[in-house]
Amino acid sequence: MKVPYEQLETDTLNTLIEHFVLQEGTDYGEQEVSLSTKVEQVRDQLRRGEALIVYSELHESVHIVLAADYQPDDG
Template structure:
């Protein structure tokens, strides 16, 4: 399920992005400070380049590229 970032309150959105940019194994600009990475990711969300998705099976939230999210949504709707 795609979660529109505009529907989340500011604190929840900030915390979700902060968690995402601090994960190991993600290429998210560790040469920048965390707040810069959060602002960069927020810009990507606002531009529609990335989207927030919720996976009901794993009860997890992730931020993925929009093209991947569209494929993800199609797979979920097939079940």
Template sequence: MIVPVEAVSDEALEGMIEEFVTRDGTDYGFEETPLAQRVEQIKRKLTSKEIVILFSEATGEANLVLRERLQR
């Protein structure tokens, strides 16, 4: 189930975003991008709905997912 960004507390959203941008396999190229900059990039993608919050009722967990991955 996709959860609207507005339904998530600021604190929880910040935690999800930080976990997403520090996840293993997240590559930002040769130069390390500051955490704050990566967080802002993800916030913009959430606003544009390029990334969505996906809640799994089976596991009770919420994750950030690229919308294009849901359409596969």
């Protein structure tokens, strides 16, 4: 189930985004990118609808996923 990011409290959203960024392990090339920059990039993706916050009832967990990769959890 998709969760609108606007409905989350600011601290909760920040923690969720930071967890996603730290778990992602994305290679940003030769230039080091700060955590705060990565967090803002993900926040922008959420605003543009390129990323989604998803709650899985099956796993009782919340994740950020790319919109293109989203497949509803049927249970």
